[in-house]
Amino acid sequence: MTLLITILALLTLVAVAGCIARWLPRVPLPILQVALGAVCGWPQQSVHLALDPQVFMLLFIPPMLFADGWLISKRELGAQSLPVLMLSVGLVLATVLVGGWGIAWLVPSLPTPMAYLLAAVLSPTDAVAVSAMVQGQRMTARLQNILEGESLMNDATALVAVKFALAAALAQHFSALGAAADFVRVAAGGIAVGLLFSLAADLLLQALLRGREHRTELPAVLLMLLMPFAPYLLAEHWGLSGVLAAVAAGMGASLLAVRRSGFNASQVRTRATAEVVRYVFDGLVFLLLGLQLTGILHALPDQLNLLDSPLSPSALRLWGTGLAILLLLLAIRFAGFLGAGLLRRHVPWLRRRSSGTPMSLATAAIGAIGGVRGAITLVAVLGVPLTMADGSPFPMRGLMVFLSGLVIVLSMGLAALALPPLLRRLPAAGALHDPHAGREIRWARRCSARAALRALAALAAQAPPQGPADMHRDICERIDHGYRHRLRQDGPAADADGRSQSRQLIALELRLRLEILQAERHELARLRLRHRINDETLRLLTHELDLVEAAVRNTH
Template identity: 40%
Template sequence: MHTVETVLLVLLLGAITGIAARYLRAIPLPLIQIMLGAALSWPQQGLHIAFDPDLFLLLFIPPLLFADGWRIPKREFFSLHRPILRLALGLVLFTVLGLGYLIHWMIPTMPLTVAFALAAVVSPTDAVAVAAITRNLGMPAKTMHVLQGESLLNDASGLVALKFAVAATVTGAFSWADAGQEFLWVALGGLAVGAALGWAFAVGRESVTRRVGDVAATQMVLLLVLLPFAAYLVGERVGVSGILAAVAAGVATNFADLRRGEFLAERMQTEGIWNMVEAAFNGAIFLLLGLQLPSIVGDTLAAAGDDWWRPAGHAVLITLALLGLRWIWLTLGVRGSLWRAHERGAMAEKPSALLDLATTLAGIRGAVTLAGALSVPLVLQGGTPFPARDQLVFLATATILLTLVIGSVGLPLVLRLLPPAGEPVALKEERWARVAACNAAISHMASQLSTTKDPVRQAQVQEAVGRLTQDYRKRIDMLEYPAAPTPEAQAEWPQAVRQRRERYLLEMELRLSALHVERSALYVERQHNRINDESLRALVAELDLSEISLRKRLVVARRAVGDMEDGQGPLQE
């Protein structure tokens, strides 16, 4: 099949499986995509795609890691840096050494350096698969932030460890001092390159958009999409980690975005573009992974003949050992830092055996593992085949599949056993921020009353300010819990609060239905040729923005009314 046709087919299947996952909620989306890819390539005449690991790392990994670095909450990322670094760096080293020696003991025909290479390949985790599996299952928010931070950084540490293991296999020489120096150069250099490029882009964007405003929004978004590729390529050309460069560029760009509150068009286009890129690339990654499975797994098991159980058993044992080492490291090496984070308020959930188990099962392997395994060279310097390469690729691929299946089955079961966390801290902070914004708006409108001395103008301003202030106070009533009433009014107070909130909820629902009627009327006007397409798009865009805001306020209103009905209202607090 032609390359262009293949790319279009993969994107099409990614979109279709994303829709199918909405109906098959019991099966995580990555598992659906892997199974579909395997089904397409299983027959002899099925879809077969040559997998170029270098091209794969360039096209798919940088934008996804850039988006993760751009989206991850920076406050939580830096406040939880100790457990994140211990997982992203310490756990990788612990896995490479512990699992490497175990693999060499279990498979004596595999040289120790190759065993270390396999352990390095399977050390990075895949937060995309974890997020897909734990969606709507109640994974504690701060634990998810730790997992996201781990996956952002351990890709680079795992690939660096793989590089040294392969070099030791090819050359027969290894130096811990050289490895340590090289790792510091690769890691710190990658972060510096990415941060510098992100900062340079931010400065250039600021210079342009301060002059022309949102007119250049589309061009700026296009440059932003190209930024992770530039960071990766520059990092690799300099000799540092292109993966960490893409992550650092995303983090730096997000910090610059904090000063760009007025650029509405650019912000909305950026959000929409990244949502599409993430959905398309994530789907393509897991479909490509599924397309490789039958040939890798089938060929290895077929070559083993009647002893097919031996490589299959090795894969199961390596997967269990990988999860076991992760649990040991979490229990002995990370729980202390998690406790300290909990005590200082950086982490709401208390460390526990169940939370350790959930975090262990969340150690799912994915695309970077497959790309790393396939990047192992075919031959050594003398032209002899790389020892046990096919075995390494099979075991890495099987580990991806097994961790995904174990996580898909085990994580939902464990998460259901975790105690309810109550209202997430992020929702409380969001509510407080909304109240602060409303109060700031009310104060601003009050200051407008003294801006004119014209009596007519003054009356108009007072009337407008009164209407708007009333609307803001209704929103505040929905968001904040008022002070406790007197004992005499204690019995009637909850009912009065509920009625006030229900009236506001009804008003929001009526406004939303009115917006739908407005939009339908605009389309009728266009169908009768009373307005043109340009006018239709402009008017509908205004209504769409209003509906987005109104829908969000409606969600908050429904949540507030639901809290009262569930007994979590003001009296209980």
């Protein structure tokens, strides 16, 4: 009963945070959710929930990363694949090596292996946190795609780094060559599992829905909502990257959906349900982060207790250490973004393969600050064992947990405060998406409309399957008068012949409308497959067609 009340309280807090965000539009919703969780978790008799890292990863991470993989524009991600790869691999390794050395210098009491372990824990940016923090910001599409692509791809590198840093801290054997081979195996295997599962799941769903595409099949909706968990569990069971498996499954499912341009009522219902589930899960993640803050403070050694004397000299040094670590991470990210820009500018092969304008100082600063730490970092540090191999307590574990939590909160606060003024300094600041997105959407609408007109002309030229020849003309003339004919069909005063003719007219109108809508879908899919439009444009216009078809079917 207590667990049920706790879950209901958390869901209520998610709704309360959303209501507060309407009154404070300048404060990012994740900041409000973390603050609300911290406030509610501070009193001893309030909401408290122990966070099991493995349960947290399984319950929250797969569906959110699957959704990010589905939603991210694959065309733009492919165009920025080189900077994303350099940041998701090279920047993580630089953070571990340079950051570990810097943390060991900043915190002399922390053993060197633990300093490198803490740097590995802090190396990944969190895809959920990054997406939530940049949502609604006036950020160029290129930079947003780089940040979101990096946060999706760097988890595998970071988790492998954590694994080997932990092995070194526990005085086990460490091999750089073995670490590199293990990273390739874990990352490539996770991606392969995700792609293969998305293909198998697509074949299974098509078999289940064959002949029932126009009806909402609730079992199929449930299977679609559960789809992110299976590739994650399979990859983790085989010792591969479950994180990358969930991302790859989302990308693969999205690409397969592009090639099926037909109407699917179950997918329309799944999309609406998934939006609610994603909103709830996003809110729960940040609320749980806030609820853990009190426990993180209690995890500190007694001599560093911040609850009794938060402004003592030792406490101030501890706060300053967390801020210094964040500044060190920002400096590494800033140098990484500038280094990637310099490589692209001076290496001909990279220059030919890259797209976009050169990296400016303002862009590098935004990229550094936009690398928000979140749930992945907290889960990784809470997964550090309590004891060493010989049974002795793990040294400075409480300090590592506290510093990780402090960096998470500070990185979110800094992004909320610094991103808006920095984004205004960009010369092309003006929209969240590409400035050509509006023209692209209008152009795609015209293409699909012309396809509909061509289909209508072809259908009008055909002999009618039944009824008089002028029925086609009558349908074209009375599209705007459908309600009158529906009333006439069901009117008590209509004779049998009138009702029969009206049923024929409405059935023909329904068929013509559905074939026209299908022609629009085929045209949009063709444009996407030829990379003339991106995933976002396709998703927007296809969703409009799905809503129109659902309305047409329900009113006929």
